[in-house]
Amino acid sequence: MRVIVHTGKGGVGKTSISAATALRCAEMGYKTIVISTDTAHSLADSLETKIGPEPVEIYPNLWAQEVDARYSMDKYWGRFQQYMVALFSRSGVEEIVAEEVTILPGLEEGAHLLWINKYFEDGDFDVLIVDAAPTAETLRLLSLPDVTRWWLMKVIAITRGLGKVLRPIGRMLGRADKNTTPDDEAWEQVKNLFDTLDKVRDLMTNPEISSIRLVVNPEKMVIKETQRTYTYLNLYGYATDSIICNRIIPDEVTDPYFAMWKDKQQENIAFISEAFGGLPLRKASLFGGEITGFDKLRLLADELYGDSDPSQLMFTGKTHTIEKCEEDGNYQLKVPLPFVDKSDMDLYRSRDELTLRVGPYRRNIVLPYALWDLEIADAKFEESTLCIRFAKPERDTATS
Numbered sequence: 001m002r003v004i005v006h007t008g009k010g011g012v013g014k015t016s017i018s019a020a021t022a023l024r025c026a027e028m029g030y031k032t033i034v035i036s037t038d039t040a041h042s043l044a045d046s047l048e049t050k051i052g053p054e055p056v057e058i059y060p061n062l063w064a065q066e067v068d069a070r071y072s073m074d075k076y077w078g079r080f081q082q083y084m085v086a087l088f089s090r091s092g093v094e095e096i097v098a099e100e101v102t103i104l105p106g107l108e109e110g111a112h113l114l115w116i117n118k119y120f121e122d123g124d125f126d127v128l129i130v131d132a133a134p135t136a137e138t139l140r141l142l143s144l145p146d147v148t149r150w151w152l153m154k155v156i157a158i159t160r161g162l163g164k165v166l167r168p169i170g171r172m173l174g175r176a177d178k179n180t181t182p183d184d185e186a187w188e189q190v191k192n193l194f195d196t197l198d199k200v201r202d203l204m205t206n207p208e209i210s211s212i213r214l215v216v217n218p219e220k221m222v223i224k225e226t227q228r229t230y231t232y233l234n235l236y237g238y239a240t241d242s243i244i245c246n247r248i249i250p251d252e253v254t255d256p257y258f259a260m261w262k263d264k265q266q267e268n269i270a271f272i273s274e275a276f277g278g279l280p281l282r283k284a285s286l287f288g289g290e291i292t293g294f295d296k297l298r299l300l301a302d303e304l305y306g307d308s309d310p311s312q313l314m315f316t317g318k319t320h321t322i323e324k325c326e327e328d329g330n331y332q333l334k335v336p337l338p339f340v341d342k343s344d345m346d347l348y349r350s351r352d353e354l355t356l357r358v359g360p361y362r363r364n365i366v367l368p369y370a371l372w373d374l375e376i377a378d379a380k381f382e383e384s385t386l387c388i389r390f391a392k393p394e395r396d397t398a399t400s
Helices: 013-025 042-048 069-090 093-100 107-122 135-155 163-174 185-202 220-236 256-274 294-305 395-397
Strands: 002-007 032-036 058-059 061-068 127-131 210-216 240-248 280-287 323-324 331-336 345-349 353-358 361-366 373-382 385-391
Touching: 002 013, 013 032, 013 042, 013 061, 013 127, 013 240, 032 042, 032 107, 032 220, 042 061, 042 107, 042 294, 069 107, 107 127, 107 185, 127 345, 220 240, 220 256, 220 361, 240 256, 256 280, 256 361, 280 294, 294 353, 323 353, 331 361, 345 373
Parallel strands: 002 127, 002 210, 032 061, 032 127, 210 240, 240 280
Antiparallel strands: 058 061, 323 331, 331 385, 345 353, 353 361, 373 385
């Protein structure tokens, strides 16, 4: 199964692009499901079809689903939550408050991860399209297993029966203990949840299966946020295979009112090529009305993909990687630059950005927070790759 995730800043058109991509895949003969993970669902509106928290077939080869956080929590977390609510209630906490307190942090954003695992393991679909939440929520998913482990240890520590409860937690985290609890079914659900989250992380970081596609509008603020997203996706090993630039004013619009806007859009489209290196760029025009219903979605798919297959991998490799050196704890940025002469290369650095000039072209890379206060220790060009090492300033090193 191919998994394709569309993410980007809120309001850039992820839902329309997800729906159009799913429709095109279905009409090419792939058994396809499109799911929305944004809490402000609009997938049903885009498809002009009623859908719900379980998948619904809406067209030959096409299923759709709007993931409901509460429904998913009951499905995957309900037994353990009931157990925790009972513990809190016996401690004098009102049941309605206890129910809210025992909601797993991040599960509202991460509920779709559990569905992705289900569809992958069941093997019922050829293509899964994910209309993801805005970028900030998508990035929070990367640390979900670690956050939930911390939460479990903290919350359970204040409940009754501390010893009995912490022993199965220890087993879940890999610590040997032969003791059991009165509610083995609840703890088994917790273990299964962690196992599922770990499996989904492996699945989503496998470039042969999963691809992230970043949706942008030709606006500088949107592009900058998308750059940060791309950098962090690289940092965590998530493969991005294309950039989709949506809502470009078409050439046939000649009204002078739009002239300056069109010029600025073209300038920003050129900047996208600088910012994302060799990633393929697909473009879609600003339509004259809302993109809803199958006919409009087909037109959008035609602009984006032409006669090509949107389910296929569009890019292999990475335009840059950031790695932490185990020996000294410093970081190294690697940028593949085949067929480049190092004498024709310049490097500029601000606190949170790196600008690389090669001949007449520029590449702008947004740096993750961990590198902001580090200095460039050295930069080498080896085997067609620029390697830049970041380290603590010498005064900090001397002080520590």
